[in-house]
Amino acid sequence: MATGLLMDLVAIVTLAYALYYRRHHRRDLLFAYIALNVGIFAVVSLLLVQRVDIAVGFGLFGVLSIIRLRSSEITQQEIAYYFVAIALGLVNGIAGGTWPLTALLLDAILLVVMYAADHPKLFGRTRQQIVTLDVVHTDPDMLKVDLENRLRAKVLHHVVTQIDYVRDVTVVDVRYVANARVGVR
Incomplete structure (x- = not known):
């Protein structure tokens, strides 16, 4: 033993x-x-x-x-x-x-x-985050642009998990690449 x-x-x-x-x-x-x-x-x-x-x-x-x-x-x-x-x-x-x-x-x-x-170099720049936005986007493309601007990252995938029209809030589960160059608009 x-x-x-x-x-x-x-x-x-x-x-x-x-x-x-x-x-x-x-x-x-x-x-x-x-x-x-x-x-x-x-x-x-x-x-x-x-x-x-x-x-x-x-x-x-x-x-x-x-x-x-x-x-x-x-x-x-x-x-x-x-x-x-x-x-x-x-x-x-x-x-x-x-x-x-x-x-x-x-x-x-x-x-x-x-x-x-779990090595940092294996998909090390890919991240996941729950983001709460102070706006409701009706256009999915505009939502992606807004997320990329706020995160300063390339959004790979996003899913809206909650929309609150009363408080004008959107909650999004976002997968993105950290430190990727995106056109800031």
């Missing part, structure tokens, strides 16, 4: 600090990922010592992976980090003591995939 715990701690610190925190700078989630992972590891290790069926571990994994965190809004990226933190805890809790090479290989695969998939 000590081998599995050591491997798990190295893996979760790599995920939480070296990858997540350095890219996204949310200290609260750094702590949450580490706490979640070590908690999962401890529970799985206990389940294995008590000879509980492996299905209980996977059930626990399933339940924890569908929990909606209600304390603050989190992004899809942050949910992915939660999921990998859970997976690392399960992998190292189940295989760390018995099959340490398998656990190391799976840790490496998970970390490399997260490193590559």
Whole structure:
């Protein structure tokens, strides 16, 4: 179990600090990922010592992976980090003591995939933002021009999610390319 715990701690610190925190700078989630992972590891290790069926571990994994965190809004990226933190805890809790090479290989695969998939240079300039405008546009082309002027970016896609004619407000979900040259009108 000590081998599995050591491997798990190295893996979760790599995920939480070296990858997540350095890219996204949310200290609260750094702590949450580490706490979640070590908690999962401890529970799985206990389940294995008590000879509980492996299905209980996977059930626990399933339940924890569908929990909606209600304390603050989190992004899809942050949910992915939660999921990998859970997976690392399960992998190292189940295989760390018995099959340490398998656990190391799976840790490496998970970390490399997260490193590559969340790398800033991979679609790094593409952004998503919810924008509230102080105007209602009836012409979709004019809406796009207004968004590009306000964001100073090339709008790739936009969806109007709310229009309030009383307050003269439009809420738009916008996908855009940051720092792209657009003609400011």
